[in-house]
Structures are given as structure tokens and as C-alpha cells.
Amino acid sequence: MTQNHEMAEEAIRQLLVAMGEDPNREGLLDTPKRVIKMYEEMWSGLGKDxxxxxxxxxxxxxxxxxxxxxxxxxxxxxxxxxxxxxxxxxxxxxxxxxxxxxxxxxxxxxxxxxxxxxxxxxxxxxxxxxxxxxxxxxxxxxxxxxxxxxxxxxxxxxxxxxxxxxxxxxxxxxxxxxxxxxxxxxxx
Incomplete structure (x- = not known):
């Protein structure tokens, strides 16, 4: 559903870095994927009438x-x-x-x-x-x-x-x- 998964995941990684977090630490490794999956679910009405x-x-x-x-x-x-x-x-x-x-x-x-x-x-x-x-x-x-x-x-x-x-x-x-x-x- 996401137009560009890789770009979206990288944006989440960059947000974590910008906020002072380390996206490579154990608890955050899969966070970008999880966040994008959540947004796909929460925004599943996009493009629908x-x-x-x-x-x-x-x-x-x-x-x-x-x-x-x-x-x-x-x-x-x-x-x-x-x-x-x-x-x-x-x-x-x-x-x-x-x-x-x-x-x-x-x-x-x-x-x-x-x-x-x-x-x-x-x-x-x-x-x-x-x-x-x-x-x-x-x-x-x-x-x-x-x-x-x-x-x-x-x-x-x-x-x-x-x-x-x-x-x-x-x-x-x-x-x-x-x-x-x-x-x-x-x-x-």
C-alpha cells in the first residue's frame, strides 16, 4: 500500500536520529517497519470515497x-x-x-x-x-x-x-x- 516502503522506513529512521535516538539499538531495529505497517492500517481509507x-x-x-x-x-x-x-x-x-x-x-x-x-x-x-x-x-x-x-x-x-x-x-x-x-x- 505504501507508495515507497524503503523511503518511508528511512524517514522513520531519520526521525529517530533527529530526536537523539539510535535506530540501530536492539529495541528500535524493527521500529521503522512496524511504524509503516501501523500507518498503512490507520490510513487504509486513503484514496477511497x-x-x-x-x-x-x-x-x-x-x-x-x-x-x-x-x-x-x-x-x-x-x-x-x-x-x-x-x-x-x-x-x-x-x-x-x-x-x-x-x-x-x-x-x-x-x-x-x-x-x-x-x-x-x-x-x-x-x-x-x-x-x-x-x-x-x-x-x-x-x-x-x-x-x-x-x-x-x-x-x-x-x-x-x-x-x-x-x-x-x-x-x-x-x-x-x-x-x-x-x-x-x-x-x-
């Missing part, structure tokens, strides 16, 4: 809210290259009964999160993918995450959560619908 996950679409006649709550994810802050992780809540109201498989909502979150990312963009990418794929009456996506760049460095506030939302269609235009979906997310 979350919209492509909505392959299973059915006409079911259902025209009420569909919500998948608490979809766990982890991603990588593109500013500091450290993880952020949390849960996503993805909801939509089908148009003309057009629905997708429930796992597809989780898969879209997975694809959007597996890359260097911003939480705001992640939220918007999932919402846009669902909106583009199904043209529903409304889409609402909420992402709640802890950012290790705020936990481990800088302000050092472990446990602080960032919440982002994107509302489209009826969830953007109708305050009662927005309140209903927020109640469903928070109260089950």
Missing part, C-alpha cells in the same frame, strides 16, 4: 428516522499525526422508502476516518456521502471524539471531548426534527 460504501440500497417503504448510534472509530489528526477516537452517530430519513444496509453507515465512517483527518471534515464527509448516495429527506451526523493532541501535548486536558455535527435537509431546516434526532442520540 465513503460514498462507495453505499452499495446495498433497497426500496422498503420506510420513511421514518434510521439511526445507528455509537459507531466506534479512530483516526489520525492531520496536524500532529496522533490519534483521535470516539463515536459517530449517523441518521437519515429515507426518501421514497430508499434505505441502505445498516452496516454501510458504519463502513462509511470507517473509510472516512482511516486517513490523516480533521474531525470537522470527517463529519462532513460521512454526511455528504450518505446524502449523495441516497438523496434522503434529511441527514444528521454527530461525531464525539477525544484528541490525543489535546490530551498528551499542548493544553493537556485528558477526557475533553470535541463534538461536531452536520445537518442536511429536514434536520437542517426543521428545529423539531433536529431536537428529535438529538434526543434519540442522547437518550436512546
Amino acid at each position: 465513503p460514498k462507495d460504501e453505499f452499495t446495498a440500497v433497497f426500496s422498503e417503504g420506510h420513511e421514518e428516522v434510521i439511526l445507528v448510534r455509537d459507531i466506534p472509530f479512530y483516526s489520525m489528526c492531520e496536524h500532529h499525526l496522533v490519534p483521535f477516537y470516539g463515536v459517530a452517530h449517523v441518521a437519515y430519513i429515507p426518501s421514497e422508502g430508499k434505505v441502505t444496509g445498516l452496516s454501510k453507515l458504519a463502513r462509511a465512517v470507517e473509510v472516512a476516518s482511516k486517513r490523516p483527518q480533521l474531525q470537522e471534515r470527517l463529519t462532513a464527509q460521512v454526511a455528504s456521502a450518505l446524502d449523495d448516495a441516497l438523496s434522503p429527506v434529511g441527514v444528521f451526523v454527530m461525531v464525539e471524539a477525544e484528541h490525543l493532541c489535546m490530551t498528551m501535548r499542548g493544553i493537556k486536558k485528558p477526557g475533553a471531548k470535541t463534538v461536531t455535527t452536520v445537518a442536511k435537509g429536514i434536520f437542517k431546516d426543521n428545529i423539531d426534527q433536529r431536537k428529535e434526532i438529538l434526543a434519540m442520540i442522547h437518550n436512546g
